[in-house]
Amino acid sequence: MGITKESKIVDVSAGGGFPSLDLIKDGYDIACVDGFQDQVDLFNEKAENSGLDARCINSRWDNLGNIFEENSFDFLFCRGNSFIYAGGGWNEMIEINLNKSVEDYKKTLAIFYKFLKPGGWIYIDKFKDTETSHKEKVGQIQVAGGPKEELIFWTQRYSDKKIRQASMIRKIGDVESGVPNITYDLLGGELENMMKEVGL
Numbered sequence: 001m002g003i004t005k006e007s008k009i010v011d012v013s014a015g016g017g018f019p020s021l022d023l024i025k026d027g028y029d030i031a032c033v034d035g036f037q038d039q040v041d042l043f044n045e046k047a048e049n050s051g052l053d054a055r056c057i058n059s060r061w062d063n064l065g066n067i068f069e070e071n072s073f074d075f076l077f078c079r080g081n082s083f084i085y086a087g088g089g090w091n092e093m094i095e096i097n098l099n100k101s102v103e104d105y106k107k108t109l110a111i112f113y114k115f116l117k118p119g120g121w122i123y124i125d126k127f128k129d130t131e132t133s134h135k136e137k138v139g140q141i142q143v144a145g146g147p148k149e150e151l152i153f154w155t156q157r158y159s160d161k162k163i164r165q166a167s168m169i170r171k172i173g174d175v176e177s178g179v180p181n182i183t184y185d186l187l188g189g190e191l192e193n194m195m196k197e198v199g200l
Contacts, residue, residue, distance in 0.1 A: 001121050005029065007074040010115065012064070013082035014056045016042040024054045031073075032056040033064065036090075061086065061108050070114045077123040083108070083191075084126050084164075089182040096163050101184035102194070110198040122200060127164070129187050133157050135169075147172050154178070157185055 003009070005027045011020045014032035016039055024030055024047075034040050034056055043056035059067055087104030088094050112122055139151040155166040164185040169178040 009075045010073045035060045075121045084183045091179045093180040
């Protein structure tokens with residue numbers, strides 16, 4: 001795609017730093033943003049511990065215009081299934097308004113688009129359209145000598161209502177805990193059409 005270490009890149013869902021911190025270590029020029037302060041703090045702590053000057057900025061996507069100039073980046077990426085929460089629902093239970101969700105997606109895509117240089121690239125990922133509702137153990141953790149916990153990924157899709165819920169559940173014995181994530185059940189074709197509508 002012609003993206004090199006001289007390219008200007010922005011990660012708009014930087015989270016705790018994967019994969020941007022590794023790319024920055026390799027010499028890539030990446031501006032990093034995340035909308036959640038706990039993730040920004042984690043990113044910045046990892047960067048400092050690695051001896052990197054890079055820092056993540058805490059900002060919602062609708063505020064990016066106060067941080068970056070238009071036509072600034074050769075490549076923008078929004079990974080980790082983050083884009084689907086453009087209208088909220090990440091770690092919170094909200095009522096999903098289908099029309100508002102679609103408008104929020106379009107507004108966010110338009111914001112992303114204006115920061116790309118002419119000929120720039122955008123990368124957005126999301127769950128597969130073929131994903132089925134499921135609940136499966138994906139790992140086990142033990143924190144600071146505490147009890148062993150199972151990590152369980154759970155997702156429920158209500159295709160008739162166009163709603164998707166998901167959670168990473170921590171299970172100790174028979175007790176499960178996790179935070180809710182709920183969003184519009186966005187399909188790939190819908191996303192492509194929205195991207196075309198905003199000029200991508």
